[in-house]
Amino acid sequence: MEQRLKMARIWLANPSTAHQWTHGIGGVLLYDDILDVRFYFDASEMFELKLCSSDVTYLNMIAVMETQGFSEALLDQHQFREALLNLHITQERNFRYHRNSDQRIIVECNQKNCNFFMVATVIKGETTFVIKKMRIKHTCPTSTETTRVSAKWLAQKYESLFRSDLTTGIQTLIDACMEKYGVDVPKSMAYRAKNIAIDAVLGDHKKQYPRLKDYAQTVMDTNPGSRVVVITVTSTPTEKIPHPGPRFHAMFYCINGAREGFLKGCRPFIGVDGCFIKLTTGAQLLAATGRDGNNNIYPLAFGIVGQEDTPNWCWFLHQLKICLGGEEGQFGPYTIMSDRQKGLLNAVNAVFPKCNQRFCLRHIYANFQNAGFRGEDLKKCMDNAAYAYSEHKFNIAMNDLRAECQEAWEWLCQIPKKTWQGMHLTQTARLTL
Incomplete structure (x- = not known):
């Protein structure tokens, strides 16, 4: 198509009656003094568009090729109508059907004095539409008052x-x-x-849930060693629904490649958090991520549950523990970071009791601000205390915070130091900062 478009432009700039192609595979015939074009794209050229016996000039042929929709295969009348609609909306004009059937379509411009028209018919024995005759250039002015935009x-x-x-x-x-x-x-x-x-x-989210088990089986077949768990529950029978079917309850998803990469090449750090899924079903997404050697986020496992509470977190962390093979890796016990959500803290203590816990400093500072302690000076004091790796520097930072605001110092002292302060971390946990 691109080569013929280029050739058509050359012929337009240098009109001559000597230009012609002989019939053959995808034969194209160009002839006579008024530059009438008859061209046919054969299926062997990977084109299903057939434009034959067309009263089209070189200029119109270029317009046809460049127009969105007509440069591709017109498989049937529906695609022809769609291309026709795109053409007229783009050109800010309108058209009407003189005849509109599955076998033959004739269109003309809405304006009486315009020369635009197009005749297309279906090829016998096929569904492909062929443009038989057309004048694609409108002679009427543009107008957006009557448009076919829907x-x-x-x-x-x-x-x-x-x-x-x-x-x-x-x-x-x-x-x-x-x-x-x-x-x-x-x-x-x-x-x-x-x-x-x-x-x-x-799409319709509810219609996708019955396919989750098929998806889980496909993942495990194509990624051996992966763990995908889908749990369903059956409601209690009622008068209206005497035989209720299974309903989706929770899903856990961990690909074997991600698991192996985490165990063999990532630091012993796991960050866990949850968020809402902005869909009509109102579910929540639970995620576990790691940190690779470049301190980049490493996706590890995901879960979908109804709500973020202690039982669901316990179930998710239990599935994660099975994937990891326990609470320790080849580099020692894991360090688990969270946002101090109560249900999550209880679940971590129940499922990973031997692992070190860390609280996200960003979430601590957000809670610090919500408690009414705002300002760059207070934030600077908190950062200095969090990143201090000696008792002396930590005491200096805390004394500065106490001098700035006694209430802020008391609020921060309520959080165990080992969960947010660098000086109290173990050697393994320090490596995961």
Whole structure:
């Protein structure tokens, strides 16, 4: 296609009746003084688009090739209608169907004096549509007052926006359509388009749950040694539902490659935390990550549960403990860092009692601020105390904090030093900072 497009431009700049290709595989015939073009793309050239016996000039042929939609295969009438719609929205014009059937489509411009028309029919014995005749150039002025832009079309064109960011606002959609196509989209249409695009990106979540066990088995078949656990529960029978089926309860996911890489090449550090899954089901995601030799985050295991509480954390950490083979690796006991969430602390103490616990300094400082202790001076004192590796430097930092604010010093002293202060860490835990 690119070579023929380049050739068409050359012929347009240097018109001659001598230009012709003989018939053969993908034969193309160019002839006569008015530069009438008859061209046919054979299937052997990997093109399913067949444009034959067309009354098209070189200029129109270039326009056809460059127009989005017509440069690809027109598999059937649906793809032809879609390409026709894209063409007219891009050109800020409108069209009407003179005839619209599965076998033959004839379209013309909405303006009476415009020369645009197109005739397309299906090839006998196939579903491929062929453009028989057309004048693709409009002679009418552009207009965006009567446009064929719809919510469905907007959703298809800007689906990529919502794939990258589901929180994309409708104003962004309206501005993008105005900038690219010159069409002022109503807010109601933008809302509908956003909902259609989000449904296409996320799909129906509830319909995916019955396939989780199939997915788990596929992971274990393709990644031997992986651990994927899916737990279901059965509700109590009621009058309305006498025979309830199994319902999803929790899922644990750890690929063998990630597990082996953590055990053999990562530091003995595990960070655990949870977050909400922004889906219609309202589940929560539990995650366990490590630190590699470059201090980068190393994904280790994930879990999906209904809520972040002690029983669910205990179940998740128990599955993680099975994957790791115990509470110690080849470099010694693991150091587990968390955000001081009560349910998580209880679960760590129950499942990993021999492991060192660390609290995330960022979360401690956030709680410190929420308690009413704000300011750069207080933060500097806390940082100096946290990163002090000698008793002398630690005491200096704490005395400075006490001099700044007695209440802040008392609040910080309530947190065990061994969970956040570098001086009280073991040698193995220090290596994991």
